[in-house]
Amino acid sequence: MNDLIQKFNLHEKTVYAVCRTVAVVAAVFSLIICVLLIANYLQTRAIDPLHSQALETLVKRLDQNPGDAALREQIRALHLLSRKAYFVHQWQLRSGGVLLLIGVIVMLAALKIMQNLQRQAPNPEDFPDSNNAWEALEQARNWVVGLSVFILGLAVIFAILSYREMSGAFAESGETETIALNNEPLKFWPNFRGPGGNGVANAEDVPGDGIIDSAHAIVWKVPVPRPGLSSPVVWENHLFLTGGDKHLREVYCFDTASGEILWQRAVGFTADSASLPDLETYPGYASPSVATNGRYVCAIFASGELICFDMTGNEIWTRDLGIPDNHYGHASSLIMYQQMLFVQYDQNSNSKLYALEAATGKTAWEVPRSDISWSSPICVNTENGVQLILANSKTVDAYDPQSGRRLWTLDCMGGEMGPSPAFAGGMVYAANENAAAVAIRLNGSQPEIAWEFDGDLPDTASPLATDRYVFLATSYGLLSCLDAKTGEKLWEAELDYGCYASPVLAGNRVYAMDSGGVLVIFEPGDTYQPVAEISLGEKSDCTPAIVGGRIYVRGKEYLYCIVLNQDGT
């Protein structure tokens, strides 16, 4: 500034006086504009062209007399006028704002020049004593401690107040869901192969052994609208299936008491329907079974369409995972744990394991996987906590369901992996044709293979494991029982047809469905002890669901409910 004053040969005091005058004028100008702006703003708030009282009165009159053209014109004119007034006020506000800005800039510029003209060379003798640096630190420390206590106290107060005001259904929703998901699935059949996907029914009321006559055992059978290999999933009185073809995929909800369809929802939101692979033969478009937690039911199809409904059939969300690069079509079933839905999306490339929030469909986490498979995940409680165990064409892997962290992996599989793993007595069992049946002993993150069996092996049906036995059902009809501890074959039995459905256990009975539609029931033991055979009268490759003493089986065209108790319950 001084340079400019010298350059233009100005007098400092004159410049200072001019700036002071300019600053005062600009300040007064800004103040006036400010007052006007506030007044204008308050006026604008009062004018609401959409809710003008006069206008509303006229509109009411027009409602009573709709044919009054003059009144109609009057309303239009008044509406136009009020809107114009509103926007004029808006323009005034904006213009006033610009004027205020200019006024403030001029005032500040003048003040800055005045300040510069007043500047004097610093005199260290006038400075405050600089030898109190340590005292300043001490003071700052005390204040930081004080601030910490203040922030903490404030947080405690807000936490207490906010928890106090919590009540109602929403307040409880977060807690109840966890409880429900931890306990209730045990009573029902929430996904493929029952609770945890492990093939073992936890229901207390297991099927009886009174009726062995097929005609009397089948209490109802109903047609399933579209074909599919998905197995029944049951929650309370709801039984879920999927079916579909290249043009349309569907989710069905049946009443477990009568077999009546409660609701049926079409799924066909993929934009790439025309490019779906030809899967009309085996295994089709609806091989994966649904998963439910009693609040939501989720389904996936070979098209990569993933959809979620509530229990009454309202669509909650959809996800399009893209058509998988899978030469047989996607077949891995869904499973849920707590609020998460898990999707094993193994394919030729870009394989992934997804964990989605069941309520929203949003990805909680996803991890890449290496190889293709058609097997389904199981979620089991091991001594090291809950683990999500998956198998593909090379490895058996375990993940932490909360974070997606891979807990361990073992390179022990081969071929085209269709069977899912099984878990019992602290051991994980996996098997596949062209590979082996292996028992994996879990030693924390260092699992080891306890034994291998390379006899007759399944290529689709999953092994069924108990603490003492492992059952394998092959696609050429050989049923084998191995010693769970040693892998020694205890016995084998030849069925009339091959097995693609996985055997399941309920109470002291194993239920194995052969592809000829015969449900073979036997007792697990050191020798083969058949109990009964129930024939559906049509082919079946789907795994039975056992809930409440009833067995639900899907045949090629029909859904069956089988009751073995004497009283027919």
Added chain:
Amino acid sequence: MSRAVVRPKSWVMFILLAICLINSAALAQDPARFPKPEFESGYQQPPTQTPPPRSTGREWMDVFVLAVALGLTSYFALKKRSRRAIWAMAVFSVIYFGFIREGCVCAVGSLQNVSAALFLSDYVIPLTVLAFFVIPLIFTLFFGRTFCAAVCPLGAVQDLVMVKPVPVAGWLQEVLGLFRYVYLGFAVLFAATGSAFLICRYDPFVSIFRMGNDFGMMLYSIGFVALSIFVARPYCRFLCPYGVLLGWMSQLSKKHLTITPDSCHVCRLCETSCPMGAIDKPTPEKLPVTREQGIRRLGVLLIFVPVMIAIGGGTFSRLDVFLSKMHPTVSLAEKIDLENRTGTAGTTVETLTFRSSGTPAETLFAEAGIIRKRFRIGGWLLGGFLGLILGVKLIGLSIFRTSTEYEPNRAACFSCGRCFSYCPNEHQRLENIRHY
């Protein structure tokens, strides 16, 4: 005291002018992505309060301008040591990044986009926004906080209106400075949970740049400008969450602005030159405590830090109910729940819309419950972070670093160059330049 002048070369002015012209031309050419309907009555659409979407080309142009502005400011601060050129850059930034670009996207706000991109699976951050976040940090890592000096429109506007700054006591500055960390923590939490972009919502200067906002926000903005006249850069020093990151980077910076171009003679002339209180003075030779006492205190504090993290985390995790109210889904769930309990329905537009959608309330409650649980985890992290910051601050205030000369505090210095003219060595340097 006479002040020497170093004029920016004409090519610098040419670059700035060219940027303005290119942008003005681009603005004129920029077609609206969604054309407004045309009314036969000649009705004029009122201007919107938020900036219209910009074409990708213009967004990249903004990134280019940001990089050029940072380069020039760093050059003026470190090489040319010209306060006047830095001031001119500040004017340019207020005009371009403030009034022309209407304050969006700014590097300060981009912090939230980055947080959302890191924690929300369905949020994708535009590359240009990422560039706005990263480029100032990179420049700071090399040259100190030259972004704050004159490129950030928020800092620049405060710098320009600073007329009569009053000094703030050292202890008060330390305490108020902690609110930046609190603001940073909350801003990240709310962005990462998809609740709100707090920094944008409470930006004190955006109302001025856009020449409009609601009445409360206008008053808030005017109040901040008025405060900035008397308190040097209050937002930058006591609130700016991005400034926390810049401060960390600046402490590691390869080069930094210096008060003196030569060695410090401890003449004390610069002692009160910085209105931001960012000059570290030589410390007294005698330490206030013995070495043993200092070590003991440090040991106690080092043990205390994990305790503070645990207490902070535990306490803030219980703020999940309170904090999650900020999320629109939780807020809606609470309203629906209240309506269900009181037997009313459709008391607000939001609840009316939700009920007409046919979505079951259970679904909404479940979703809100999940969000609330995220807040519990987020609360843990936020409380732990604040505990850590307060603990580290106490340690910092307990370690006695001795200094024998006046130098800018690398974390706090905004590289504005006000201190240059106070140093006699600087005057000597300018004299030498004039003569040779």
